[in-house]
Amino acid sequence: MLNRILVTVMLSVFIALLGVGVIIPVLPLLATKLGASGFSLGLITAAFSLSRGLLQPIVGSLSDRWGRKGFLVAGLFIYGLVGLLIPNANNVAQLICIRLFQGVGAAMIVPVAMAYASFLAPVGQEGRYMGTINIAIFCGIGCGPVIGGLFSDLWGLSSVFSIMAALCFFAFLLVLLVMPACCPMDRRQQVGLWVNIRSMLRRRRTVGILVARFATVLMMVPTMAFLPVMMAEWPGSSGLQTGVVIAGRTLVNALLQYPFGKLADRCDKVRLMLVGCICMSVALMLIPSAASFAAMVGVYLFLGLGEAVLWPVLGAYAAEEGRAHFGHGAMMGVFNLAMSAGVFTGAMLAGLSMDSFGIRQAFAGTAVALLALTALAAVLIRAGEAAGECNATQPQPHTSV
Numbered sequence: 001m002l003n004r005i006l007v008t009v010m011l012s013v014f015i016a017l018l019g020v021g022v023i024i025p026v027l028p029l030l031a032t033k034l035g036a037s038g039f040s041l042g043l044i045t046a047a048f049s050l051s052r053g054l055l056q057p058i059v060g061s062l063s064d065r066w067g068r069k070g071f072l073v074a075g076l077f078i079y080g081l082v083g084l085l086i087p088n089a090n091n092v093a094q095l096i097c098i099r100l101f102q103g104v105g106a107a108m109i110v111p112v113a114m115a116y117a118s119f120l121a122p123v124g125q126e127g128r129y130m131g132t133i134n135i136a137i138f139c140g141i142g143c144g145p146v147i148g149g150l151f152s153d154l155w156g157l158s159s160v161f162s163i164m165a166a167l168c169f170f171a172f173l174l175v176l177l178v179m180p181a182c183c184p185m186d187r188r189q190q191v192g193l194w195v196n197i198r199s200m201l202r203r204r205r206t207v208g209i210l211v212a213r214f215a216t217v218l219m220m221v222p223t224m225a226f227l228p229v230m231m232a233e234w235p236g237s238s239g240l241q242t243g244v245v246i247a248g249r250t251l252v253n254a255l256l257q258y259p260f261g262k263l264a265d266r267c268d269k270v271r272l273m274l275v276g277c278i279c280m281s282v283a284l285m286l287i288p289s290a291a292s293f294a295a296m297v298g299v300y301l302f303l304g305l306g307e308a309v310l311w312p313v314l315g316a317y318a319a320e321e322g323r324a325h326f327g328h329g330a331m332m333g334v335f336n337l338a339m340s341a342g343v344f345t346g347a348m349l350a351g352l353s354m355d356s357f358g359i360r361q362a363f364a365g366t367a368v369a370l371l372a373l374t375a376l377a378a379v380l381i382r383a384g385e386a387a388g389e390c391n392a393t394q395p396q397p398h399t400s401v
Helices: 002-021 028-035 040-065 068-089 092-106 112-119 126-155 157-178 193-200 204-215 220-224 226-232 241-253 257-266 268-287 293-327 330-356 359-386
Strands: none
Touching: 002 068, 002 112, 002 126, 002 157, 002 220, 002 241, 002 359, 028 040, 028 068, 028 092, 028 226, 040 068, 040 092, 040 112, 040 193, 040 220, 068 092, 068 112, 068 157, 112 126, 112 293, 112 330, 126 157, 126 241, 126 257, 126 293, 193 204, 193 226, 193 293, 193 330, 204 330, 204 359, 220 226, 220 268, 220 330, 220 359, 226 257, 226 293, 226 359, 241 257, 241 293, 257 268, 257 293, 268 359, 293 330
């Protein structure tokens, strides 16, 4: 039963994020055609992150009590609707509203999928289990841009959004028909979301994990939303080339998730976190200097390597905290809230920096912020562990998955 659940979750997340990934190379171009500035491009991403971020802790906490299937089904259905709505947007304001709605669906997909993986992970294997669910996430996002860029070149922007809708509705049916309603587990007393959040904020180790999650997604908008705009200025550039650059980074990340997840289970997680952060910061500094397709591919592959080192570490930390203290859904909800806050902040700062100082400064500023905040996170995690905030090894069961 548990294997069936995990496999179904992985397949549905892969298919759904494949559908999301296809629009990555074309959404900024559609927004630009509607008159979006650099700030507006950032706001389109920020709107998605805002609604997703606000709802994720609520969905995560409720999924600990009510089970997770219903949330996953609803989120996939909303994603399918978004694929139908985006090409019908007539202005930037409408596009922002649609992205707000997409964030509602997103709050029910990735955090719930991560809570499944966290729940199923045996003690001491959190890194490899979270790495496994990350494979589905990154393979979906990584393969999507190639398909999206190709279909955009062949049949235009609107065809890409139709593909997104079809894939997400297929994933919706997969979960609805195949996933068991719940998996009975031992019951335990649940505490409220705000009680959990206050407890998290009192633990330096947990705060450090959340700061690291926030910091390491500040670069999401510069590396995703600005890339198509930069490459569109090159002679002979195509949507397919943009998709290949994004896909190369994401697929390297996906392929290395499991081996680095095993490494995270065995090695010092703080050191691995810092190594990944340094690689990512160096890549951010190099992106504006890449003046050819081959150079950009190389830089993005290096960026993907840094992310592959980092993501299983943070996922394993979150799984440990969820098991020992807060509940898997509640922890993954707040963990992904920190991610959404990072994307929102990065989107706003990068958009303003691009409009005011230029694209090179937007990347450099993001790299410096990433390094500084990750160093702070490392200090907090070490301080918490030194103060005895180590996790219990006894899993705390939930009512359902």
